[in-house]
Amino acid sequence: MASSKLSIYAFLLWLLWFHVFPPMDAQLMWTSIYLGSGNSQIDLWTQEAKGCACPWNRTDQQCACCVSEGGCHCGKNAPNRCTQCGLEEHCNHMCNVTIISSELMARSGKSFGQIKSPSLEGPDACWYTFIPSSTQRVEVQIYRLVNAGKHNGTSCVGGFLQLAGGPEPQYSQTDNQICGSNERYAPPVVFFADDGLATLLFQITEKTRRSQFLAYFSFTSINNSDGLGYQPRGGMKLQNTDCDWLYQDFACNKSEQEGNSCVLASPSYPGVYPPYRQCKYHITTSNENIQVRISFTALLLPQNCKTDYISIYQGSTTSSPLLTTLCGNQRKTLEYYGLNLLVEFRSGSQKPPFDYNGFVATLKFSERSLTTEATTTVHIHPRTTMSNLIFPMNESITSTPETSSCDILISGNNTRSGHFDTREHEWHPICRLVFQGRVTDVVHVSFFNYRLRTPSCKSVIEVIDNRIEDKRSIIDRICSPILKQSRDQDYRSAEPTFLSTGNTMIIILKRSSAPLSTNEAEFLAGAYFFHDEQISGTMQPNALCDVKFNGINSPLAGMIDNPGTQHLYWNIDGPLSCRQQFIPSNNQSITIKVQSIENMSKEPNCVTQCGDNGCRCVSSSPLKNIDHLMLLGDNNLNIACLCGSFQTEGLPVSARTWGSLTVIYSVAYYTWTKKGFGFSASYAFNTDTICGEHIYTVHSGEIVMKNLTPPENLNHFYQQSCTWTLHSNVERQLELDITSEQNRPCTAWNISIHEYSPSPENQHLGELHHIFCSRDNHKSYLLPWKLNTVVIRLFTLSRTLPQFKIKWRSQVVRANTRFIGAPSAAPNAVSSTDYLEPNSMSLLYMLLILSKLCFWCGPSGLNR
Structure with a gap:
């Protein structure tokens, strides 16, 4: 020791x-x-x-x-x-x-x-x-x-x-x-x-x-001041690539004005870089007289340049002239002129002692003073669309007046949220705004202000849900004359809003004539948001902030927080309600834990009360007039509602359900300056088979609730609505035996016995026959003759998971006799092994008759 x-x-x-x-x-x-x-x-x-x-x-x-x-x-x-x-x-x-x-x-x-x-x-x-x-x-x-x-x-x-x-x-x-x-x-x-x-x-x-x-x-x-937050900055990561980036002089100059220089870095810097990578850093300038200054502030590669090295090319491809190759720990500052430069980083296999961590380089652009040489531009044919140029080539485009259009590319790799206004750009008859997201993004756009003055639809705004300008992809068309001002008579909503089905949206503003003055100009202004559906759920159409997480394709665990911080919400002045719904698959449950709540309005009229059946918002005012956070189960069942000063105590609050679970974020009065309250929660899709679609075709069996490790926090609630279907294709009389050693209120959990309903609504629950509560301790139920298919339902809303045992057995009388009046949409058919042999059935039938005769011949039966 x-x-x-x-x-x-x-x-x-x-x-x-x-x-x-x-x-x-x-x-x-x-x-x-x-x-x-x-x-x-x-x-x-x-x-x-x-x-x-x-x-x-x-x-x-x-x-x-x-x-x-x-x-x-x-x-x-x-x-x-x-x-x-x-x-x-x-x-x-x-x-x-x-x-x-x-x-x-x-x-x-x-x-x-x-x-x-x-x-x-x-x-x-x-x-x-x-x-x-x-x-x-x-x-x-x-x-x-x-x-x-x-x-x-x-x-x-x-x-x-x-x-x-x-x-x-x-x-x-x-x-x-x-x-x-x-x-x-x-x-x-x-x-x-x-x-x-x-x-x-x-x-x-x-x-x-x-x-x-x-x-x-x-x-x-990622903003660590000790250098541990180094990542490529100021550039745009190119789609469908592992580690390729695009750096443009105007974007880097803008970043530098905001105090952030453009940075190139190898993957995982300052840690060990991964093996077998080929990363390309494309650097483009507006004209050939722009000087590019690349300063390698850190470089640690193997000394030989055979497998791990950096190559710099005068051009946009590796077939362009090679300017230099770096390896080892050569820290250099290099200066070049030209329209395109390519920095390529290659790594081979990882080898002990696993301590090479790649490079970091900064970019600076400056223009030399020349009066005799004209600037170089990329000329675009008037019939060529921005989508055809931008997406396959990922090139920087500077349009000339010959194109008669302004083309604005907004990339989700550079920014996730922001405003746009065509008045900030030089006037052209046609102005295209191309919103290009990451592979897993959808684009959400809202129009705040627009003015189209000309009559008879001579000026239009077209919204295209595609990367190619195609009439079949136009999802909306706004015709002149029309005027919309921010916070006008419809100021309480952010409409009109548009949601793409893919990661690209194009908005085209077509204007018929040049303006006489700035105040007369036709324009379009609004906001955009790139929503990553792989991480943040599937955005719901016709909604500003509603999303769904499906357990079958969403990450198994993650974090969620409050909406309302994106520029898309700038125009809202009034109530805001957002729903984040989590839907587990058949073999899953969902757990959500609310970790923190900040700056929630401490309404004296609303008090949060938590008990065994969840948390409730108790208020003398309508709940819609109060800031609150709510967890809802299936059928809008309130599991937890948090309001008032609850955020100072009682957290975390969590819920685990085997059906859907919805987080409702509700702000009574939202403005862009004040915004709403903040919250942070974690979610996890758990793999289990406690609930789900269970259909039994055997004539006897047992159902036992599996125990789970109890959570550490006090305010954790289980919500279940599980069903088990017992089905037979032969006539029978079903007997159920239910026991529990718990002593809980019937509202905490109960077991109900129903006839089978062909309708899938309400979990196939038909007519109710019996309800078992844990306080009953032990009960036996003999169901009506020929009730061959029943549904057993467990309902739970409690801090503790129910513990019980259900046994069933069947009295079957005739073999191979099907019940003609069985439900038309009965569950899976019973196998042939579930039928008794004729001799066995005859014997059972005789025993049943004798038992009835003996019952009537008893001492008390003689007087009936």
Whole structure:
């Protein structure tokens, strides 16, 4: 034990020294993670193995002492260990873990932590999923690796540790990956992930006795001032590419005026760059007299330029003249003139010691003073559309007056939300606004102001839901004469709004004659928003802010927050209500946890009251006149309503349902200057089969509710509406036996027994026969003869999950006799094995007759 403590202390001391005095020749940077004090600290969260009171027995001082900020005791199963608050359930086996940034911060006050994997006996695997906020990137630092495959010179075999992006990570040689038999990394191997959700995969594919690793993780701000937030900036990421970017002089100059220079960076900088990448950074200028100054402020590649290098070309393709090639750690500043430059970054396979992290370069544009040479422009034929030029070629276009049009490209890679106004551009008869989003984007546009003065539809606004100008793609056409002013008589809505079906929308303003003055000009002004449906749900048509998340194709976990911050809401002056609906698939449930609420109007007329059946907004005023956040189940069942000063206590509030769950964000009076209240919530689609479509065709069986791990927060509510269909194709009499050891109100949960209805509405629930409440403890129900198909329904709205057992058995009389009056849309047919043989059926029939005769011949029956 002493030697173990000494080695860990030496490691922590080295780590602290390395962060304070980093090596001068290395450019790897990472978040400094160190907690606690004292030379005897055991690990990141445990100060001493003994000497502090046990949480379950304060008189016992033989338990571990935890780091005061962020450390929590592991419990009775590990009395001499601590772990990070929020990860206690993984204290003894940290494997297959989902770590959500907001939840970790709420529980431990830290945005970073430690992963010490369990000791695996291969073949085996563990995964660790990280869910950052929208302003964070995932950072992983690996210090120790034991028996995790080996490197064969080009790739890892037998095992690996890999950081992969996306909701469904898979093994890939193009992702950051390391391996080794007994490795201590000093400095650590540092990985960054920039595409939101990321997963660390630890997989052993060969037989081993002990495979393990030690790593730190951090949710690092993308605006980190220590250089950890380096990403390409000021450019536009090109669609359908892994890491290609476009930088234009006018965009970079505008960014520089706002205090942000254009930056080129290799993927995952300042961490290790991924292998087998070919990234192209296209640099375009308005004319050939623009000087491009590229300053490589950091460069760390292998010394030979065979597999990992940077090439700079005078032109737009790799077949253009090669200007120079860089590798090693050559930090250079290069200056060129021309219309197009191409910076290409190539990487080969990853090789130990996994410490090359690529490059960072800044861009500056300046124009030399020349009077004799004319500027170069790209001439566009009048019949050529912007869509034909922009999308296949991704070229920068400067139109000449010969085109008789102004062409405005707004890219979702550069900005996600903003205003547009054609009056800010030089007048042309035709003005095109092309909104080009990312692959998973849809475009949402709202018109605030427009004026078309000419008669008889000589001036028009056309909205095209496509990347090609086609009459069949026109979704709206506004004809002159017409005038719309912001906040006019229809000021309370943001209409007209338009939603694309793909990631491109084109708006064309056609004007018949030049204006006599600025005040007479025909124009169009509004706002736009690029909505990523893969991350933020499917935007609903004819709605400003309603979205749907379907469990079958949405990320399994993520974060949601309040709408109303995008420029699309600029014109709203009145009530705002937005719905975010989550629909699990048949084998799923959905959990939503409201983590925080900020700046909600503290209405004295509204009080939040939480009990076993959910949270209610109690108010003397109509709820629509009060700011509130609501969680609704199926059939608009109120599970939780939060209003007034509730945000100061009682959070988090969470709900788990096996049907749809809708978050309603309602602001009584919204304005762009004041906006509404803020909230943050996490969601997770859980895989389970507690509810769903269960159809039983056997004549006897049992249904038992599976127990679930209870949540940590008090205000957590279960809402269920589950059905089980018992069906038979032969005549029978069904007997049900229901038991429960709980003693809960019938409103908390109950079981009802119904006839089967062919109508799918209301879950096929027909006529009600019986209701079982847990207080009944035990009941048996004998259903009517020939009621061959019944539906058993469980309804729950409670802090506790119901516990019960349902048994059923059938008395079947005649074989192979089908009930003619069965429901027309009966469930699955019973198999032939469910029919009894004729001899058996005859015997049962005789026994049934004898039992009836004996009943009537009893002592009391003689007098009937």
